[in-house]
Amino acid sequence: MKLSQKEALFASEVVTRFELYNSLFLTLPFYRIKHTGTLLPFFTSHCEGGVKNRLAPEDIIESFFGQYEQYVQAEDRFDLLFRFIQYIERQVVLFDAIEDSAFNKTSKNEDAGSLPVLLQQAGSIPSMKAQIQKKLEEFSLRLVLTAHPTQFYPGSVLAIITDLTEALKDNNVSSIHELLQQLGKTPFFNKNKPTPVDEAVSLAWFLENVFYHVVSNLQKQIENEFEGPVSINPQLIELGFWPGGDRDGNPNVTSQSTKDVSEILREILFRCYYRDFKTLKRRITFRGIEEYMNRLQDLFYTNSFMRVEEPKDLQSEILENLEAIKTVLITSHDSLFLNTVDDLIRKVRLFGCYFASLDIRQDSRVLRKTHQACRKYLSTPFPEGYDELPEAEKVKQLPFEEADCPCDTLDDLSNDTLQTIRLMKNMQYAGGEKASHRFIISNCQQASDILQLMNLFMWSGWKKEDIHVDFVPLFETVQDLSAAAAVMESLYTHPFYKAHLERRGNKQVIMLGFSDSTKDGGYLMANWSIYKAKIELTTIARKSGIQLAFFDGRGGPPARGGGKTHKFYATMGQEIANDHIQLTIQGQTISSQYGSFDTAHYNIEQLINAGVVSSLDTHNDKDTLTSSEKALIDLMANESHHAFVSLREDPLFLKYLERFSPLKLLSQINISSRPVKRNSGAELKLEDLRAISFVTSWSQLKQNIPGFYGVGSALKKVKEKGDWEEVKRLYISSGQFKTMIDNCMMSMSKSDFRITAYLEKDREFGTFLKQLKDEYELTRDLILELTGTTVIMEQYPVERRSIALREKIILPLVTIQHYALQKLQSEDLDEAHIKIYNKLVIRTVYGIVNAGRNLA
Structure with missing residues (x-):
């Protein structure tokens, strides 16, 4: 089948380059790494064959080792499995970095919906430009970083990904080789559970290295279109922060940790200012500005490197000195380096003395x-x-x-x-x-x-x-x-x-x-x-x-399963307040969509564009649902709700999740200060289980129940009722309904019921598993019919390919995890083996979750 231009570009820029640079792992001078790299393709192929034949994970692993005489001893087998895990984790990082490095090329076909194109079109239509300017005077976008544990890269690995991405852009093989060596020696997980302050420091990496530059760059870009900050909101993009402030169900967050995080954010921000100021100081060496420069030197240095007792808000004083320097440059020095001063002024206006609202x-x-x-x-x-x-x-x-x-x-x-x-x-x-x-x-x-x-x-x-x-x-x-x-x-x-x-x-x-x-x-x-x-x-x-502003959780309607957040906001309809966009971003969402300058710039720009577009054409409100359309969705929602509640109330529901997913072991993973459940000392109940742990457990099972269950039953209901053509028209006409269905498909594309196929004949859980699988297949078949496609996510071929490749990379991890969970059901295990199998489960969780991101 002939690939589209976009698919061909993704194949050459991502797939081929991943295969090329992945081969560099074979030459890394680490203990037995070459042997691991040589065996992994065979292991991956063996897992694929075993899963295709619906074999139990234990049978897949045992039959693989049966092919190699040197792996008779259990210790050698465990050693190789752990090395496979370490190797695959780094493959995921390499794939992330390659996708990020190719982002500007692989995403360019979506420029038709971007803010620059919209502003360019508005330039020739005065009434449209005035309408956009009016919107931008009032509009704001707030991105709130949370510490919810849905991504497990420590700051050191994030820094390597950033450097690796830049090296890949330049095809700098020598640098790439060195960075892969660094990656091989850098630990991927914490020995101890992080504190809320540790989490804040980790997330502040993104503030310092990405958002500080991107937010000011976008503000400048839009100000230039409208001749200065007086024409638009001078703080168009706001940043929020939850680590250290979010104490819901987290007894480890205290007033002291809140205070510590607030001080850390201030210090990191002032270090950013100080770096910019040093550049300014190298350029502005003229008379008439000494007093202002000396005062700024003192303010920036003191607040960057010394813990100030009773710190106060210095924003107005900093701006006064910068404006004074600007005046001297204009009046006495031919406006030399004025842009450099304006850049720092813009950042101080945007971030004040706090960086992100806590x-x-x-x-x-x-x-x-x-x-x-x-x-x-x-x-x-x-x-x-x-x-x-x-x-x-x-x-x-x-x-x-x-x-x-x-x-x-x-x-x-x-x-x-x-x-x-x-x-x-x-x-x-x-x-x-x-x-x-x-x-x-x-x-x-x-x-x-x-x-x-x-x-x-x-x-x-x-x-x-x-x-x-x-x-x-x-x-x-x-x-x-x-x-x-x-x-x-x-x-x-x-x-x-x-x-x-x-x-x-x-x-x-x-x-x-x-x-x-x-x-x-x-x-x-x-x-x-x-x-x-x-x-x-x-x-x-x-x-x-x-004046109402809605604050959305990122895991929710804006982008369930990694969907296109901006499309959700661009199709809101006039019945819903949409003057401001506020949403949480967390875990792999931060690293995948905001982890580099290019991806962050693109995704923030898309969100601003969505906010502007939704305010245009108010007289032609195509996105507002009619009463009959609402009644139709209401019918589907109620049918879906009935199906899901029936499943949730099944006595096997929580029991299945506990036995065949890593749920009970998530508390041993040192990736979050937050407990897995509320009332941590009590018996596990569904109502106490934190939503993140609930969703993570289903995703580890490769059965993303929270992302699709009940949708098939709902579609079947309306089809039997004779409303199928109306649902098909609704999918075409309603951006909101289309977003719901498309994001559902995104979740389904990360499901694979072959992993647990061996349970189909299980006396206790066979019928329950069949219920899950039947709903998946019903949902898949009816969504394909609804969308007029032949495979899930056919309309998004690049995203579909990206997900498929990631799933292929981590299939061995999923197999190892379910092998270990299966072994843990044995009654004759000693403590030493229980500890090893628990560790195998825990170690596989990292790579599976990290690979779950995509650039959609």
Whole structure:
């Protein structure tokens, strides 16, 4: 079959180069590496054959070793398996680096939807350019980096990937060879579990090495189109940060770690400023600027390399000195090196003295307990029996008086909550308001969850007129999403909250969680519940005169399974507030989509473009669903929900996941400070299992249940009902529905039920596995019919090829993992062998997760 131009380019720039440079591994001078590299292709081929024949992993591994006399001893076999794992991990890194190095070539065919093309078109249409400029005056994009453990590269490996990517761009074989040697000797995992501060330092690598440069470059690019920052939002792209601030279910995050992270972000930022300033100093050597340069030298150096006691916000002072230098250059020195000064001014405007806003997040149940613990210290008694009151009465009777609650008399968690609230004021003093101005309430279920938190602020030294904080409810479960509009209406009409919003410019941020709603109600219902909630919340906000911004979890509707995030935002429809785009990015999403200058620049540009495009053609609102289309999706969502809940309530559901996935061993992997589940000392329950662990376990099984289960049942229902043609038209006409289906296909493309085919005859789990597989095949067949294609992701051939190659690379890891899990079911294992098999499982998780990224 003839390849398209894009496929041919991917084949030459990525596939062929990977095969070429992969051969360099054979020459690396490491212990027995050559032997490993020689045997791995045979092992991979053996695994492929075994999986194709639906053999049990144990049979595949044992039959492979049966071919080699030197691997009779168990110790030798284990040694080779661990070396295979190490080798494959580095193959994944090489593939990442090659894809990144070819990004500008392989993605160029998508330029038709890029921001530069849009701005170029607008240049010849004054009315269109004015419309875009108006949008950019108000629009903002906020990317929030989280420490959720979905990618396992330490900072040292990320740095190697960056250098390797640059060497590959130049085809510098000597440098590539050296970097591969470095990669071979660099450990891929931590010996100890990281602290929240460790996680922050690791993620700050991206801030310092990628976002600092890309964000300012894009701001400059757009300002140049509209003749300066006065024409557009001077902080078009904002950065948020969760490590050290996100304490939801993570007892390791304390007020001290929050303080440490805040100081680290400041120091890293000032080091970036200081490097730029040294360049400035080498160029601007003229008279008349000595005083300003000396002051900047002092400010940048001191805050970069010394821990400043009681630091304060220096943004205005830095800008004053830079503007003074700029004036001298214009008036006395022919504007020499003015661009260099403007560049630093732009960065200081963008990042201030904080770099990224440190969000605080805590579960509503913890906040309720803290509120309860504090009430006994108030001088004015609280309403009697307050906790048992109905919600409407609670909201009515809540007093809003300032007080000083003594932290040290409270339990540890309540004490830390109040200490963190006090710390937010100090962080604002040190870095400006945006240093820490958002408190996110997880598991938010009622208006009192937010109003009681505001009480805690007033009991922790904040004056009610000076609470420069946005309170962000996070609605997560299907039930909470359905009640979200009523909760917000109660808040918008509450006198105290209404006054607070007026002081905040009548702006409200609402976060909608996808991962927990998926675990709760399945893929389609989670998507649809969020979409409906957005419409209802937008209606309420507009009626109340509130400017609403939605904050989306990256694992959710924007890009489930690695889909195209910008398409989600470009097809929102006029019923949904879309003046601002805010989303979390985590794990392999950061390294794959924002890990290099090229990929970050492209993906951020695409998101800005999506925000602008969605505001154009407001009179031709093709993306708003009609009532009949909504009814159709509602029918499918309910059928999907029924199928998923039936599966989830099966007594074998959690048992299957525990036995055949690494779920129980995830807590031993030193990649996150966060426990695998809430209530870590208790028996495992589905409701306590963290969504990341839930999704990771299914992906290790190569059965991405959270990404597709129930979709086939839903499509079958509407087809039997006679609505199939309407669904086909909906897929073509609705960008949102198309995004749901396309992202579902992305998840399905990473599934392979052949891995567990050996369980089909298992007495206990055979029927359960058949249920999973039947739904997969039903979903696959109906989606192919719906989309008019013959293979999953046929419309995205490059992404499909990328995923297929990654799956091929890691198939031996998946086989080894399931072999070890199978062996762990044996009753006659001694402690030593249990330890080895556990380690095999744990070590394979890293490579499988890391390979799960793609550039879609």
